[in-house]
Amino acid sequence: MNDAFDIRGESHIEVHKFRTGAIVIATLLALVIQTSSPVHFSKLAILDLPLLVTIYFGLSRRNPSTGLLLGMAIGLLQDSLSGPTVPLGLYGIAKTIIGYLASSIGARLDTEHPAARFALTAGFFVAQQGLLTLTRRILLAQPESWLNMHLVVAALVNAFVGVFLFLLLDRLRRN
Amino acid sequence: MLQVLLLAVQIKRDSQGRLIRVWTVGAVSPFERAGSSGFGWVRETWRHYFALQNTTRDNEQLRRENDALKMQITQLQGKAAESDRLAALLSFRRSNADVPMIAARVIGASAGAASLTIQLDRGERDGIRKNMGVITPDGVVGKVVESYPNASQVLLLTDKDSGVGAMLADSRIQSPVGGQGEPLLVMKYVPNDDDVKLGEKVITSGMDRIFPRDLPVGIVAEIKSGNPFKQIRIKPAANLERLEEVLILLSLRPLEMKNEENTGDPQPPATGAANPPPAVKPR
Numbered sequence: 001m002n003d004a005f006d007i008r009g010e011s012h013i014e015v016h017k018f019r020t021g022a023i024v025i026a027t028l029l030a031l032v033i034q035t036s037s038p039v040h041f042s043k044l045a046i047l048d049l050p051l052l053v054t055i056y057f058g059l060s061r062r063n064p065s066t067g068l069l070l071g072m073a074i075g076l077l078q079d080s081l082s083g084p085t086v087p088l089g090l091y092g093i094a095k096t097i098i099g100y101l102a103s104s105i106g107a108r109l110d111t112e113h114p115a116a117r118f119a120l121t122a123g124f125f126v127a128q129q130g131l132l133t134l135t136r137r138i139l140l141a142q143p144e145s146w147l148n149m150h151l152v153v154a155a156l157v158n159a160f161v162g163v164f165l166f167l168l169l170d171r172l173r174r175n
Numbered sequence: 176m177l178q179v180l181l182l183a184v185q186i187k188r189d190s191q192g193r194l195i196r197v198w199t200v201g202a203v204s205p206f207e208r209a210g211s212s213g214f215g216w217v218r219e220t221w222r223h224y225f226a227l228q229n230t231t232r233d234n235e236q237l238r239r240e241n242d243a244l245k246m247q248i249t250q251l252q253g254k255a256a257e258s259d260r261l262a263a264l265l266s267f268r269r270s271n272a273d274v275p276m277i278a279a280r281v282i283g284a285s286a287g288a289a290s291l292t293i294q295l296d297r298g299e300r301d302g303i304r305k306n307m308g309v310i311t312p313d314g315v316v317g318k319v320v321e322s323y324p325n326a327s328q329v330l331l332l333t334d335k336d337s338g339v340g341a342m343l344a345d346s347r348i349q350s351p352v353g354g355q356g357e358p359l360l361v362m363k364y365v366p367n368d369d370d371v372k373l374g375e376k377v378i379t380s381g382m383d384r385i386f387p388r389d390l391p392v393g394i395v396a397e398i399k400s401g402n403p404f405k406q407i408r409i410k411p412a413a414n415l416e417r418l419e420e421v422l423i424l425l426s427l428r429p430l431e432m433k434n435e436e437n438t439g440d441p442q443p444p445a446t447g448a449a450n451p452p453p454a455v456k457p458r
Contacts, residue, residue, distance in 0.1 A: 031286060034286050034287075035283040035284055035285070035286050035294065036282070036283050036284070038284040038285075039281050039282070039283065039284055039293070039418070039419065042416040042417060045284065045285075045288065046288075048287065048288070050286065050287075077286075078286040078287050079286075079287075081283075081285070081286035082285045082286045082287045082289060082290045082292065083285060083290045083292035083320055083321065083328045083330060084320050084321050084328070085289075085290045085292070085320065085330060085334060085336045086285075086287065086289045086290045090289060091286075091287055091289070132289060154288075
């Protein structure tokens, strides 16, 4: 049922529910596409579909616990598919925090408008890169640059793709 | 009676009755012209209107057929390209028949930008072990960093944690070459005094004990002075962004491969009875 409402002061923000298995299938699909598409289209490696899925379900479910757990699961799966040079937990930590932040923001703001989604996705992408760099520098003692042009372009591309992907994922909502 | 008379006149005078014909033709031709135009109009109307009843359907069918043919052409082009690549792999495999290696298909890439890896469809069951070298006929690709029962992960040469023992083909200056997480590699320890030329080939030195000597690594793409070492950037010989099939060197012992005359040439020579493959020499 999608009639559940959270009441924060005077504002009513809808908590969206999804069809059975939608979150699991969308997550697995995102991971499969993420790993298989760059083999044939190397430019697609710029996309971070697991991040987009984390953001979307975080913003839609609006439950920080769910967002946190989903982010953690997606991040750990991404870690395990990235090879042994990526320690388990690198993406896990980043996506746990992103999932939490997305659901917390989703619970306070209306995030249905494409412009809001674009801005939030770009912001979360940069935040994730910041978290990855921070983890690498502090916990792994690995040199890592903070900001470069590629990151800015990747953030914009992911935000752009995110707007359309989110529209697609909206169809999975239970009406 | 009149017509018989007319015939008689024509025969007698050798006349063809031209005047009558002129009158007749002159009188009838406007009607003929009008009739022809009318029939033409009817025919054109028929062809362009009534007979076009099925054209939309035919057009759709033709368009579908066209799309199907285009798709078929694309598939055939893909298969032709795949066939070329496999032929190159086979040729390379034959030219180094004594070097144990196995072909594998690339089935995946890294799930994030934090590492540059690929996933292969061969694993422990095929004899793949950690630290085995991965190449293509064009050059070095990387090394196996993890082996699972039916798959394995390969760290590409361009990854930040990757490296290969290499040397400059002309000057024989040895130095490791490593990745930076970017398309170009770096050659790290070449002193400023040494002479390096742009476009010079870089080959494996065999010092890493993973790759045999003389495999193409890349070519020098950029040289800058540094202190105390030059900053040399290398363009990888293998197209690491478009890998579909690779060869895994099935040995953890140092191997020696056939020394190609053209170490940077991606096309391996075809083998034949007159050109037997060399023996493997464990060092």
